[in-house]
Amino acid sequence: MYGIYIHVPFCIRKCPYCDFYSVASSEDLRRDYLLALRNQILSFDRVSADTVYFGGGTPSLLTPQEIAGIMSLLRERFDIDDGAEVTMECNPATADAAKFRRFLDAGVNRLSLGCQSFQAQTLRSLGRLHSAEEAKEAVRDAREAGFRNISVDLMLGIPFETPDVAERDALTAAELDVQHVSAYLLRICEGTPFAEGVPGIPDDDVQAECYRRFCGVMDASGYRQYEISNFAVPGYESRHNMKYWQCGQWLGFGPGAHMSDSVTRRSFAADIRRFIDAFRDSPVGDPLPLMQYEGTVDAEEYIITSLRTASGLDTAELSRRFGVSLSVDQISLLEKCRDAGLAELADEHIRLTRDGFLVSNSILSELI
Numbered sequence: 001m002y003g004i005y006i007h008v009p010f011c012i013r014k015c016p017y018c019d020f021y022s023v024a025s026s027e028d029l030r031r032d033y034l035l036a037l038r039n040q041i042l043s044f045d046r047v048s049a050d051t052v053y054f055g056g057g058t059p060s061l062l063t064p065q066e067i068a069g070i071m072s073l074l075r076e077r078f079d080i081d082d083g084a085e086v087t088m089e090c091n092p093a094t095a096d097a098a099k100f101r102r103f104l105d106a107g108v109n110r111l112s113l114g115c116q117s118f119q120a121q122t123l124r125s126l127g128r129l130h131s132a133e134e135a136k137e138a139v140r141d142a143r144e145a146g147f148r149n150i151s152v153d154l155m156l157g158i159p160f161e162t163p164d165v166a167e168r169d170a171l172t173a174a175e176l177d178v179q180h181v182s183a184y185l186l187r188i189c190e191g192t193p194f195a196e197g198v199p200g201i202p203d204d205d206v207q208a209e210c211y212r213r214f215c216g217v218m219d220a221s222g223y224r225q226y227e228i229s230n231f232a233v234p235g236y237e238s239r240h241n242m243k244y245w246q247c248g249q250w251l252g253f254g255p256g257a258h259m260s261d262s263v264t265r266r267s268f269a270a271d272i273r274r275f276i277d278a279f280r281d282s283p284v285g286d287p288l289p290l291m292q293y294e295g296t297v298d299a300e301e302y303i304i305t306s307l308r309t310a311s312g313l314d315t316a317e318l319s320r321r322f323g324v325s326l327s328v329d330q331i332s333l334l335e336k337c338r339d340a341g342l343a344e345l346a347d348e349h350i351r352l353t354r355d356g357f358l359v360s361n362s363i364l365s366e367l368i
Contacts, residue, residue, distance in 0.1 A: 001081065003051040003243045004074060006037070007254030008059040009272055012094070015126060021256035021270035022057040033254075033272060034066060036279035040253050041077055043279075047251065049074075050081040051240035053088075054108070060090040064102035071107035085239045087112055087151075092138035093129040100145035110149040111142050112182075117154060118172040125159040125200065139176045149236060151180035156214060157207040158186050159200035166210035170217035179236035183214055184229045208358050215354060226310045228357045245305045247297050247321075258294065265294040299324045300368050307364060312344075312351025330367055337363060 010025035010033075023029070052074060054067070067088065074080055087110040088103060095103070100111070115135040117123050123132060130138070142150050152173050156166055173181045185207065202210065215225060223231035227245060230238065243250050252259035256270035268275065268291060299322040306313040319325055326334070334350055337343035342356035342363065352360055 001050040001249075002047045002078075003053065003240045003248070003250035004049050004078065004080075005240075005250055005252045005257055005259070006052070006054045006059075006070060007252065007257040008054055008056040008062060009033070009255055009270075010056065010061045011058050012061070012091075012129060015128065020057065023272055025061055029272070030062075030066075032276045032280055034069075036276045037070070037254060038073055039279040040275075041073055044077070044251060046078055048079040048081070049251075050084050051243065051250075052080070052084060052086045053240045055089050057089075058091045058094060059088050060094040060099075060103075064099065064106045067103060067108060068106035085110055085149075087238070087240055089114060089153075090138070090142075091129065092135045095138065095141070097141035097144045100142045100147065104146050109147070110151065111147050112151040112153060112180075113138050113142065114153045115139075117158065118169050119165055121160055122158055122165070125198075126155070136172070136176060139178060143177075149180070150178045151182060151238070152176070152178045154181065154183045156183050156185050156210050157202060159198055161202055161210055162206065163209040163213045167213040167217055170214045170221075174217060174221035174223070180230070180232045180238065181218065181223060182230050183211075185211070211358060212354070224310070225354075228308050228360060245309050247302050247305055260297060262297055264296055267292050267294050298322065304364050304368065307350070307352055307360065307367075310351065312349050314349055316348045333363075333367055 007021070009022045010030065011022040012025075052071070054062075054070075059067075071086070086108050088108045089112045091114050103111075113135070115130075115138070116126055116128055118132045118135055120132050123130065123135075139150060139152065154169050154173065170181075170183075186201075215231075218225060218231040222233060224234055224237075225231050226237050227241075230241070232238070240250075242248070247260070247262055249262045250259055252268065255268055255272045255275040258265065258267040260266075299318060302318060302322065303313055306318075315326060334343055334345060337352075337356060338345050342353055342359065344351050344353060352363065356363060
């Protein structure tokens with residue numbers, strides 16, 4: 001089945017580390033975006049889908065009524081499974097228990113709360129709008145509203161972080177009793193304010209220890225690491241994100257959204273004005289002028305994404321999907337990784353260990 005991704009490109013304020021496409025919202029711009037989004041959705045053929053993901057930007061800047069309208073349209077246009085996972089990213093500064101309750105009524109059944117940290121100094125350095133207490137209160141409000149599938153996004157390798165800080169953030173997430181935790185290493189992206197220099201970034205050794213300590217708390221608290229940066233209570237893994245890591249199928253809607261039919265990857269131009277102009281005045285817009293070819297899904301991509309997951313690479317599936325096998329040199333490299341404690345090789349499965357995850361970029365670069 002397909003997944004469906006809806007890009008909501010609005011933010012109150014751009015965070016200094018973020019390179020995702022977003023713009024400031026206004027009433028007129030949001031109205032035009034929603035009309036264009038409707039026409040874009042109507043331009044696609046019917047498929048069956050079992051996940052919907054509202055990403056951004058800050059999707060929680062839309063009203064519950066607007067989210068409900070999009071969900072109604074998706075169910076009208078596509079065959080959405082009755083048990084579909086419907087995720088919405090949410091900034092803790094943009095919702096409370098009453099609004100969460102209305103989002104639940106609108107059809108959202110999984111929240112991804114962008115807390116990033118539970119430490120006041122860290123949140124200030126990241127330019128976040130919420131406080132540490134507001135981040136924790138958002139989790140409690142979501143649960144009070146009736147959400148039973150809550151994910152918390154945190155960051156590692158951030159300014160002024162120490163292993164003790166990383167451990168405290170992990171403990172706080174576990175104490176809040178959320179079902180899922182994502183802990184992404186800070187990337188310094190070209191074109192962002194952080195690319196011009198930011199004080200307090202820990203060195204590689206400290207970042208590695210932060211990661212180990214964070215993972216240790218997750219293990220001890222009953223969370224299963226199922227991908228380099230993702231941990232879940234068993235049964236609460238992100239079904240939508242697994243489509244990305246398994247080179248599956250998903251449709252993407254909105255400016256900057258990506259999509260894949262498991263063979264070809266495409267995206268839409270990250271330009272809301274062009275997006276609106278292409279779809280606003282057409283009852284069924286033509287997606288082709290905005291669609292950009294990103295490449296084919298090949299064996300190399302499958303190897304890379306598979307080795308990001310705890311289940312690892314199935315070499316029999318690699319052969320079935322792409323008609324290729326690992327070379328002698330690749331197998332030799334993986335055996336060296338195994339001997340160094342960085343990988344495990346068993347039958348037709350290859351997986352990286354936690355220490356392997358820490359140096360995965362180097363391993364994958366050499367492997368590919």
